[in-house]
Each structure stands twice: as C-alpha cells, then as structure tokens.
Amino acid sequence: MSKLNILEFPDPRLRTIAEPVDKVDDDIRKLVDDMFETMYDANGIGLAATQVNVHLQVVVIDLSEDNSEPLVLINPRYQVIEDELDEMQEGCLSVPGFYDTVERPRRIAVESLDRHGNPQNFEADGLLAVCIQHELDHLDGKLFVDYLSKLKRQRIRTKLEKQHKQEQQVQR
C-alpha cells in the first residue's frame, strides 16, 4: 500500500467530474487500499478518489474510532428519503483546518458496488448520511465550502493559498 497526495482547495483538479468504474478489478482494489491508508494517516472519516487526483467514482469511509469499519462505495448514487435538513459541522481533508456548518437531507438510500463489484444497497442517516453526501459531492467536483457564503469561502481560499505558498518556499 502507499500513501497518496491529497489535493487541497482551491486546486482546480478538485472540480473534475469523476467517471464511473467499468470493472472492479485489482487495480481498483489497490486504489481503494491506498485511499484507506491515506485517509487513516490523515485521521479522516471519508475520502473520494477525486481528492487524490484519480477521477473515478470511488469513495472510502470509516466512521469507527479504531479503523475497524471500512466502507467502500464504487459508482455510488443516493436518493433522499427524508428531506428534512440536519445541520452538522463539516470538515474536509482537502480543506485542512476549516470547519463549518452545512445543512443536508437527513436520510438517504444508497446504491453502490462494494470492493468485489457486488451491489450494495442500504439506508443511512446521521453522520453516515452526511459523510456519504459530502464524499459524493467530491465526485461531482463539489466541496463543502461551496455551501458557505462567498465571503467565508474567499477567506478560506486566501488562507490556504498563503499556506501553500509558504509550503512551496520551504520545499525549495
């Protein structure tokens, strides 16, 4: 397994629309394993392939404390089954250090393939529903900061751009 580089906002590659996976083969499973390693290393609970600059519809999630509940979503779709909105504080490995409240539908029905290419359908609410909606947004080139005011998004952009510049100078 190898750790992958995570793209950070406002990198334009995060705006790429992911393509469906044709065949869930060993290459996809290798990507999934690398994504889990990358996400666990960064102490995240979800990661979309878009964030590691692979533009395929692949998402990994693990909400457990001890990395014991890996969930793989390949070619995922969801339908809202309870459109009442819940507010939750969201963060993102591609927007490090920033958290803000986002409203999303409370309950969803999810259809996807698992790491073996088998169909997996389930319903989700609470943190899992939020996480799935957040990760599937990534596959559509969308970030949680898009739900915030323009002013807030601009503030985050400016701070991260400044950080990225400083990091580049250190590397030189």
Ligand code: NI
């Ligand atoms: Ni994210």
